[in-house]
Amino acid sequence: MENLKALAYELRENVIDMIVEGKAGHIGGDMSVMEILTEVYFDQMNISPENMDDPDRDKFIMSKGHSVEAYYAVLAAKGFFDIKEVIATFSKFGSQFIGHPNNKLPGIEMNSGSLGHGLPVSVGMALAGKMDKKDYRVYTVMGDGEVAEGSVWEGAMAASHYKLDNLCAVVDRNRLQISGNTEDVMAHDDLHERWSSFGWNVIDVADGNDIDQLKAAFDAAKEVKGKPTMLIANTVKGKGSSIMENKANWHHKVPNAEELEQIRKDLAERKEAARRG
Amino acid sequence: MAKIANKQVICDVLIEAGKKDKDVVALCSDSRGSASFTPFANELPEQFVETGIAEQNLVSISAGLAKCGKKPYAASPACFLSTRSYEQCKVDVAYSNTNVKLIGISGGVSYGALGMSHHSAQDIAAMCAVPNMRVYLPSDRLQTELLTKELLKDEKPAYIRVGRNAVDDVYEEGNVPFEMDKATVVTEGCDIAIIACGEMVKPSVDAAAILKEKGISATVVDMYCVKPLDTEAIVKAATNAKAVITVEEHAPFGGLGSMVSQVVGSECPKKVVNIALPDAPVITGTSKEVFEHYGMTAEGIAKKALELV
Numbered sequence: 250m251e252n253l254k255a256l257a258y259e260l261r262e263n264v265i266d267m268i269v270e271g272k273a274g275h276i277g278g279d280m281s282v283m284e285i286l287t288e289v290y291f292d293q294m295n296i297s298p299e300n301m302d303d304p305d306r307d308k309f310i311m312s313k314g315h316s317v318e319a320y321y322a323v324l325a326a327k328g329f330f331d332i333k334e335v336i337a338t339f340s341k342f343g344s345q346f347i348g349h350p351n352n353k354l355p356g357i358e359m360n361s362g363s364l365g366h367g368l369p370v371s372v373g374m375a376l377a378g379k380m381d382k383k384d385y386r387v388y389t390v391m392g393d394g395e396v397a398e399g400s401v402w403e404g405a406m407a408a409s410h411y412k413l414d415n416l417c418a419v420v421d422r423n424r425l426q427i428s429g430n431t432e433d434v435m436a437h438d439d440l441h442e443r444w445s446s447f448g449w450n451v452i453d454v455a456d457g458n459d460i461d462q463l464k465a466a467f468d469a470a471k472e473v474k475g476k477p478t479m480l481i482a483n484t485v486k487g488k489g490s491s492i493m494e495n496k497a498n499w500h501h502k503v504p505n506a507e508e509l510e511q512i513r514k515d516l517a518e519r520k521e522a523a524r525r526g
Numbered sequence: 527m528a529k530i531a532n533k534q535v536i537c538d539v540l541i542e543a544g545k546k547d548k549d550v551v552a553l554c555s556d557s558r559g560s561a562s563f564t565p566f567a568n569e570l571p572e573q574f575v576e577t578g579i580a581e582q583n584l585v586s587i588s589a590g591l592a593k594c595g596k597k598p599y600a601a602s603p604a605c606f607l608s609t610r611s612y613e614q615c616k617v618d619v620a621y622s623n624t625n626v627k628l629i630g631i632s633g634g635v636s637y638g639a640l641g642m643s644h645h646s647a648q649d650i651a652a653m654c655a656v657p658n659m660r661v662y663l664p665s666d667r668l669q670t671e672l673l674t675k676e677l678l679k680d681e682k683p684a685y686i687r688v689g690r691n692a693v694d695d696v697y698e699e700g701n702v703p704f705e706m707d708k709a710t711v712v713t714e715g716c717d718i719a720i721i722a723c724g725e726m727v728k729p730s731v732d733a734a735a736i737l738k739e740k741g742i743s744a745t746v747v748d749m750y751c752v753k754p755l756d757t758e759a760i761v762k763a764a765t766n767a768k769a770v771i772t773v774e775e776h777a778p779f780g781g782l783g784s785m786v787s788q789v790v791g792s793e794c795p796k797k798v799v800n801i802a803l804p805d806a807p808v809i810t811g812t813s814k815e816v817f818e819h820y821g822m823t824a825e826g827i828a829k830k831a832l833e834l835v
Contacts, residue, residue: 304595352622358593360622363613369583370618373590373598376575380551380596400614403583410578 253460257287258520260322261489263332265512267318268503271340273348277499279319281423281458281484282390286323288463289388289419298328298355307385308374310359312367313392313421314349315501320357321346329356365398367391368418372404375416375477386471390419394426397435402447408477409448416477417470422457423486425497444479457482490515532670532688533601533631534562539674540599544570550678551591553577553600555584560690561601561631581606585614585628592624597678603637604630604687608649615685620659625681629688633663634725634775635803635813636690642807646687650723651780653685654753660684661753663724666696669750672704689725689775691813696728696748707751709759715743718831719767721760723749723782726773726801729817732824737831744831752782760789769797769834773827775817778802799830 261283268274290296294307311320318339325332338344345354349362359370371389378385395401408416420440428434437443444451450473452466463482470478486500487493490512493502504512537552544550544566552566553575567574575591577584581602588598600607607630608615619626630649637644653661662677662684664670670688677684696712697703703710712727713734722730727748734744745763749756764770770790772783783800790798801822808816817823821830 308594359589359624360617363617365582366586366614366618369586369614370590370593372583373587373592374594375590376587377591377594377596380548380572381594400582400586403577403580404586406580407577407583407587 251291252524253287253291254523255520256291256326257283257460258489258516258523260287260319260326262513262516262520263322263325263336264318265509265516266336267321267339269509270336272503273340274318274503275315275501277425277486277493277501278313278316278392278421278423280488280493281486282313282316282319282421283488284458284460284463285390285419285421285482286319288460288467290323290327292464293467294388301356305383305385308358308387310367310371310389311350311361312389313364313395314361317348317350320350324356327356330354364392364395365400368401368404369407371416371418372407372411372413375408375413376411378415379411379413385415387416388419390421392426393420393422393424393431393437394434396420396437396440405444405447405449412475413477414474417467417480418477419480419482421484422481423484425486425495425500427497427500429497440481448476450476450478452478452480454480454482457484458488489519529692530667531562531690531692532664532667533629535667535670536629536674536686536688537562537566539671541566541569543678544573547597548573549595550597551575551599553584553588553598555579555581555602555606557602557631560603561629563601581611582614585611585626586618588626589614589618589622589624592626597625599627599629601629601631603644604633604646604649605644608646608652608685612652615653615659616656619683620656623658624683626683627677628685630685631688632690633687634689635808635816638812638816639810645808647777647803649685649687650752650774650776650782654780654785658683659753662686662750663752664688664750665724665727665748666693668695668697668699668702669704672702673750676706687724693725694728696731707754707756709751709756710748711759711763712746712748713744715745716766717742717744717768717835719745719747719763719770720773720827720831721747721749721763721770721782721786722773723752724775726775726822729822729824730773730827733827733831736824736828740832742831742835749782752785755785755789757789757793760786761793764790764796765794769799771799771801771827771830771834773801773822775822776802778805797834799834801827801830
């Protein structure tokens with residue numbers, strides 16, 4: 250298996266290129282979610298450009314659609330499209346690579362961007378799998394600020410009611426949203442208890458930017474029967490460069506030349522460190 | 527005349543379709559009784575999904591099912607389906623282009639005295655404003671049956687609004703002129719054109735009969751396909767008439783009247799008068815009493831026509 254830890258840093262470099270070229274993007278959440286997406290797409294899911302028409306393949310919904318740059322980087326690395334084209338056209342006039350996922354692009358199931366939609370849609374996909382007695386699994390990733398949406402909890406209720414053990418949701422728990430700390434904006438530090446009380450199997454991932462920990466959690470989720478699983482992945486917003494990490498103002502900041510130099514240097518160093526193991 | 531509500535016809539058609547195709551599924555939000563979908567739930571329990579009182583979830587789950595090859599029909603009171611879950615209809619159904627058919631039941635002022643929270647007088651405007659959303663308001667049980675069968679053949683989003691109660695037939699059994707996305711011209715005349723949708727078609731046809739006795743001939747167009755709007759039928763009816771009346775169980779803005787006015791204004795300018803619900807919570811009463819109060823009856827429509835010609 251390729252070195253997913255190093256790959257996650259390489260994909261972060263693609264994200265930085267996209268954001269700098271397109272002069273837009275949600276950089277902080279892209280950086281926090283990168284290992285989650287990398288582990289899901291390169292280790293957990295049976296999905297590729299070749300099997301998209303296979304009704305038995307696994308499914309993924311990017312509920313936190315604003316982290317689309319990270320999603321594009323992962324999908325490009327999986328071969329769904331050319332990363333050079335993404336970087337050259339992202340967010341530009343007439344581009345198909347818009348600022349939120351769009352299912353006119355290969356590999357993307359649903360248009361997202363409005364928060365609180367991904368989980369209920371995933372419930373429908375998982376329910377279809379149960380109805381047809383198929384073995385595929387459904388994955389979705391939400392932001393932590395996103396769980397304030399009421400529709401998330403409608404989906405949470407239905408997922409446990411229908412015992413959707415083929416559904417695995419992840420909260421990218423980076424503790425920051427656009428206005429600041431999640432606990433100041435709308436407190437939900439008892440996420441584990443909340444999901445558990447809704448009838449979910451809940452797994453806390455102490456370091457949600459650690460591929461090994463994520464792998465262990467996703468693998469454990471597959472063994473659970475009769476319940477959907479929620480991974481609360483404790484991540485770092487802006488992960489990859491000290492100038493961005495844990496800073497709310499990097500929610501959708503475009504780095505200036507000086508910051509860019511530092512970010513590129515930090516990412517290159519961490520990628521190299523990951524390669525060395 | 528058979529007394530059967532349009533929503534019940536939809537259920538009957540779906541049960542027959544569901545028996546042959548396991549991918550036909552129905553969803554309700556604690557609304558199976560009011561939607562007349564209980565027979566579907568009882569006969570095809572494996573193809574029925576209950577979401578509880580959660581209309582946003584109803585629509586998103588439908589979209590997810592559709593994405594995995596199912597053919598979902600989500601039935602919920604039109605008032606909640608069209609506005610409570612408007613964003614899900616916009617993003618998960620229309621924008622994502624999922625094969626979800628949204629059945630808005632007990633539309634307009636069907637719920638009568640229950641008040642404005644339960645009235646859907648905004649759904650035509652709301653749904654028509656969403657790209658890739660089709661909007662249908664069938665007029666009677668016979669047309670509803672044909673429309674539902676047509677919708678089973680395609681894989682595109684649609685919103686269908688029907689009323690709560692059985693309505694009188696507009697058409698004759700075994701002789702229902704119907705072409706998908708083409709308005710039905712029920713009667714033809716040269717003095718006035720009456721363009722109506724949903725449950726307002728029947729009183730419009732009856733108004734034409736009253737007018738005929740007074741020597742005035744009216745064209746009545748059943749615009750069940752509000753979107754895609756049959757502009758050709760509008761232009762033809764308006765061109766042959768002295769004035770146009772639109773009749774709809776909807777707020778006065780953004781509905782059939784607004785859309786017909788746009789077409790007539792640009793293609794064949796002529797006076798257009800819109801008969802609709804007021805821009806206010808409607809008076810308390812049954813839907814029949816409400817229609818009578820606001821002149822949304824055969825007599826009221828005929829009176830308005832006489833003023834115009």
